[in-house]
Amino acid sequence: MQKSEMMNKIERSTGFIAALDQSGGSTPKALAAYGIGADAFANEDEMFALIHEMRVRIMMSPAFDGDRILGAILFEKTMDGEAAGQSVPDYLKSKGIVPFLKVDQGLEEEANGVQLMKQMPALDALLQKGGAKGVFGTKMRSVINLANRDGISAIVKQQFDVAMQIISHGLMPIIEPEVNIKSAERGGADAILQDELRQALDKLPEDKQVMLKLSIPEQCNLYTDLIRHPRVLRLVALSGGYSTDEACQLLAENSGMIASFSRALLERLQHSQSDAEFNAALDSAIQQIYDTSKT
Template identity: 65%
Template sequence: MTTVHAAMLDQIKSGQGFIAALDQSGGSTPKALKGYGIEADAFSNDEEMFALIHDMRSRIVTAPCFNGDKVIGAILFERTMDGDAGGKPVPALLWERGVVPFLKVDKGLEDEIDGVQLMKANPGLDDLCERAVAKGVFGTKMRSVVNLANPVGVNAIVEQQFAEAKRIAAHGLMPIIEPEVNIKSAERDGADRLLLQEITTALDSWEGAPVMLKLSLPAEAGLFQSLVDHPKVLRVVALSGGFARPEACTELAKNPGIIASFSRALLEDLRHQMSDEEFNASLGGAIKEIHAASVA
């Protein structure tokens, strides 16, 4: 293990803070831009759209408040990993500030079968992992979705996630396994419990270094405590899942040991039209609020 990798591992394992999710991809980018105050008529093709979202992310990661004191990691979209901010490659800039870089590696979701949406096939995963390692990225994240408490579907989700995690870990990267339970599901609590059972079984037979888990905040507070304490889990992080920031932070604080990995709840008050002073104050306030809930 290199000195840099060991330092990143220590920051993620022991750092008092949260992981920012800056990984909206092609499908969710227009919505993210609209939330930022940029309407669809401001761009005419994908290149222009991605340039605008890169400008937003650059503004975030170069803000004075975006550093390892409260933000211990950040999950990047592939184009963000490949881009520059503040005149430096984004992963290098982040680590200079004490923020550990992760990369979103999934290629989106399949249609729902058995109450779940598996990840699309990802034949280029090994090549992407090699590029990530070369750029100084520490780990990866991949998302699938559980809509119903269907045992067959939940088993398939967890099997796929851990199979991909094995491929990722072989490159020396830290996999974040993200089987998101839809918080609007009528079967949310049942899905949480099935997922807990399947993940525990998978962890008990996992060989190799610990992994990370990114989970929806459970309907029953504290339900995932055994995962937080599991020897094969480095850290459990939570997505906001559609909760606005105040509610997401309230729910998070009910689950000791779990830290935030919020996207929408982090960025919801930021607007393109803000002055740098307004932008930095708004982002700083959001970071402070999410940090407090993560270390509660």
């Protein structure tokens, strides 16, 4: 897939984006949910080898197809690995799936009700590496816990500043300021975020675009104006800890949003399943999420 083909697929095709980007802190939880406990690995290298095996099993499944999946977000170590004798980005593109790279390096401690991204002094080198390996875009995550205007404004400014750095490398940034779905101030946080994002988008040059990855809002269709904004290539939803059924039910109430699920995509998968059982469970989740995104 050439860049123009990837752009067209992300912008116009029906489907969703799979999030396969669990990193350091979230990897043990992902493995445990898959049926691999902490006693199965002695160090970080063994842990990442196990999560890579899980991801390769997912990517190589016949259920993981480019007809329903638009793209996949990768952790750096996954991007550096192989599937079926090819680099992971090349393998995904051979299946018609657009590769993205997670670039944030974790979160700062909470201040003003939010967690900013940690500084990324090596970002330019990572972006050059990702571009050389053929990824189309990137993803970076911040977290919003309270409806604090100053905190949310700081998150949006940081995200858009880094987005411009990513765009300068010819890559498409996915901006992910996640609103904590357990927040007691969730509705207010959603509303402030919507306003801050709209203002930031209005300031983008006319020849630049970003993607947005947002929590499913408490108020249905709150993000309609963001979906229609000319500076937004696509707006995708994270599952945020919801089950597959819950996430799909809520997403279906928000026109124009498509899924970019992680936990809700993988929750039915177990290490102990036979290949037939594994493929059937993955196919069931993919079809449910695809149908919801299509609707």
